[in-house]
Amino acid sequence: RLYQDLKDLPKADWDFVIVGAGPAGSVLAHRLSEVKSNNVLLIEAGPSNENILEMSIPFFASRLIAATPWDWNYTTIPQEGLDGRELPFPRGHVLGGSSSTNFMVHTRGSSDDYDEFARLTGDPGWSWESMLPYFMKNERWSSFDPKPELDCTRTHNPSVHGTKGKTSVSQSAYGSEVDCVLLSTTEDPESEFSFNKDFNSGTPLGLGWPQANVGNGTRSSAATSYLGKDAMARKNLHVVINTLATRVIGEKERDTLSVKQVELVSKVTGVKKTVKASKELILSAGSVGSPAILLHSGIGGKTLPGKKLLHKLPDVGQNLLDHPMFTFLWKTKLTDTFEDYVQNATRMNELIGLWNATRSGPLANTYPNAIGWHRLPVDDPIFAEEADPSSGDKTAHLEFIFINGNLPASTLPDGNYLSIVVALVTPSSAGSVTLASADPFKAPLIDPAFLTSKFDVHAFRYGAKLAQRFANLTVMQNVLLEPANFDPNWTDDELDAWIRENMISVFHPMKTCRASRKGSKIGVVDPDLKVKGVKGLRVVDASVFPLLISAHTTAPVYALAERAADLIKKEWS
Numbered sequence: 143r144l145y146q147d148l149k150d151l152p153k154a155d156w157d158f159v160i161v162g163a164g165p166a167g168s169v170l171a172h173r174l175s176e177v178k179s180n181n182v183l184l185i186e187a188g189p190s191n192e193n194i195l196e197m198s199i200p201f202f203a204s205r206l207i208a209a210t211p212w213d214w215n216y217t218t219i220p221q222e223g224l225d226g227r228e229l230p231f232p233r234g235h236v237l238g239g240s241s242s243t244n245f246m247v248h249t250r251g252s253s254d255d256y257d258e259f260a261r262l263t264g265d266p267g268w269s270w271e272s273m274l275p276y277f278m279k280n281e282r283w284s285s286f287d288p289k290p291e292l293d294c295t296r297t298h299n300p301s302v303h304g305t306k307g308k309t310s311v312s313q314s315a316y317g318s319e320v321d322c323v324l325l326s327t328t329e330d331p332e333s334e335f336s337f338n339k340d341f342n343s344g345t346p347l348g349l350g351w352p353q354a355n356v357g358n359g360t361r362s363s364a365a366t367s368y369l370g371k372d373a374m375a376r377k378n379l380h381v382v383i384n385t386l387a388t389r390v391i392g393e394k395e396r397d398t399l400s401v402k403q404v405e406l407v408s409k410v411t412g413v414k415k416t417v418k419a420s421k422e423l424i425l426s427a428g429s430v431g432s433p434a435i436l437l438h439s440g441i442g443g444k445t446l447p448g449k450k451l452l453h454k455l456p457d458v459g460q461n462l463l464d465h466p467m468f469t470f471l472w473k474t475k476l477t478d479t480f481e482d483y484v485q486n487a488t489r490m491n492e493l494i495g496l497w498n499a500t501r502s503g504p505l506a507n508t509y510p511n512a513i514g515w516h517r518l519p520v521d522d523p524i525f526a527e528e529a530d531p532s533s534g535d536k537t538a539h540l541e542f543i544f545i546n547g548n549l550p551a552s553t554l555p556d557g558n559y560l561s562i563v564v565a566l567v568t569p570s571s572a573g574s575v576t577l578a579s580a581d582p583f584k585a586p587l588i589d590p591a592f593l594t595s596k597f598d599v600h601a602f603r604y605g606a607k608l609a610q611r612f613a614n615l616t617v618m619q620n621v622l623l624e625p626a627n628f629d630p631n632w633t634d635d636e637l638d639a640w641i642r643e644n645m646i647s648v649f650h651p652m653k654t655c656r657a658s659r660k661g662s663k664i665g666v667v668d669p670d671l672k673v674k675g676v677k678g679l680r681v682v683d684a685s686v687f688p689l690l691i692s693a694h695t696t697a698p699v700y701a702l703a704e705r706a707a708d709l710i711k712k713e714w715s
């Protein structure tokens with residue numbers, strides 16, 4: 143059942159209370175309520191995802207993040223590495239969390255990422271081999287029906303994909319001329335990307351076809367899948383929206399803090415209530431929300447003046463890692479780019495009509511046309527000065543997203559464009575989430591500390607040059623005109639300065655409640671995701687990853703939550 147307001151909740155006592163209805167919280171609510179005797183309450187600060195066209199049409203994802211009611215509308219603190227710039231730091235504030243507002247790119251990272259997760263926590267259950275079944279459990283692979291004349295044989299490896307899960311995964315159904323051009327670069331001996339049939343097989347390096355959380359031409363989010371009609375019809379699952387969890391309430395029993403309650407405030411009526419979880423309270427409020435709730439509860443390193451520290455865990459909110467990115471644009475001779483409809487209102491209305499009628503056409507696609515994953519060479523001079531931050535040889539340092547148009551939609555003259563987004567997926571600059579005020583309605587201080595390490599500056603410069611070498615390949619030169627937002631003749635210093643001025647976040651924060659080995663003094667949660675030294679409280683979301691996964695982070699969170707649900711079910715069976 144869905145409640146619009148906290149005052150309508152029928153009772154205050156539940157077996158499991160989950161805070162945050164993003165990918166993690168929605169998986170837990172779905173799986174824990176599969177057991178009929180479990181009474182489950184899921185709490186979400188944001189509104190419903192229903193009847194929002196932009197949340198259903200994949201191509202409109204970029205309309206969801208700037209100053210909307212479906213986003214927390216955070217900004218970072220001034221970034222030292224970016225000449226003091228403050229950056230938007232969107233996080234979904236709606237049923238489904240950021241999976242209702244994100245760009246739907248479906249990637250898992252490398253097998254080394256998960257083997258490193260297992261090593262850092264001493265729990266082989268987080269290894270790639272153990273996690274692959276959970277990635278597959280999450281997925282419902284959907285077929286596609288591309289325009290035959292434009293299809294240069296989309297590929298994937300069916301043996302690593304699930305077909306019975308909740309989240310739809312598909313490859314773009316609508317082909318563009320540039321697709322085949324991009325893929326054919328892998329046949330050029332000069333290319334630094336070899337062809338990768340399926341970069342979600344644990345070995346992502348190379349260039350291949352993107353996969354997306356899209357089914358039947360429509361966004362598949364945690365709200366449309368795990369909180370779909372089947373789950374919402376269950377008598378033992380209750381979901382309350384428009385409700386902020388302000389703090390967990392615990393009692394000290396010798397060295398252990400026992401947590402059973404959470405304080406809630408309605409964002410509609412201001413009604414305040416405390417609800418009880420007799421089995422477990424689980425925070426799934428994301429990499430900003432979960433550490434903020436812990437800090438407001440007096441669980442962390444230090445408190446704000448006048449506030450009591452209930453339980454010392456200095457790592458709460460620390461170690462924030464996020465992927466930075468920038469976009470290089472070229473003018474292109476191709477004519478079927480986004481600009482065909484973004485710059486033409488009549489054509490756009492036709493395409494909205496087509497999507498409404500048949501869930502097809504270019505609006506049924508997300509943005510990437512191809513994705514490449516690349517490692518810096520082993521003899522790169524940076525490794526003489528800085529340790530390699532990646533989890534192993536299979537892990538990419540850089541991601542290249544090739545897009546058939548001007549994604550940032552920055553003010554450029556009319557025309558057709560190709561974007562190459564360069565993302566650093568193994569940054570070594572780490573920051574924090576801390577409290578600005580004791581008022582839980584005030585935004586926390588978010589500091590990703592972008593580009594504050596030598597490695598990050600170097601790797602980005604390397605990525606910028608590699609993107610230009612890619613554009614110089616013969617097949618690319620056949621379709622590209624001149625660069626549109628950068629100068630290939632810049633010196634390294636000029637290039638670095640442009641990157642500082644133009645980079646943004648890819649919105650993939652992790653590690654602010656990192657997991658560590660049982661008994662370890664560092665970290666926030668044990669390998670089973672229980673908060674260290676606290677009874678009755680787990681954190682299950684992007685914040686618990688002990689490293690930043692070298693990929694877009696939704697699929698990793700879904701898989702993590704699927705395993706966490708099994709751990710919790712087993713403990714209470």
Ligand SMILES: Cc1cc2nc3c(=O)[nH]c(=O)nc-3n(C[C@H](O)[C@H](O)[C@H](O)COP(=O)(O)OP(=O)(O)OC[C@H]3O[C@@H](n4cnc5c(N)ncnc54)[C@H](O)[C@@H]3O)c2cc1C
Binds near residue numbers: 233241247429697
């Ligand atoms: C704009 C954008 C684009 C992205 N693009 C991609 C992409 O293309 N592919 C990809 O794989 N990943 C992408 N991501 C990242 C991905 O969406 C996240 O990694 C993932 O959603 C994290 O899941 P989560 O459950 O940890 O947290 P979230 O999805 O952030 O969910 C947390 C939920 O908790 C709620 N909450 C927070 N605090 C409270 C509180 N105090 N009380 C009650 N509720 C609370 C929030 O409102 C939210 O609904 C993108 C993210 C954004 C923001």
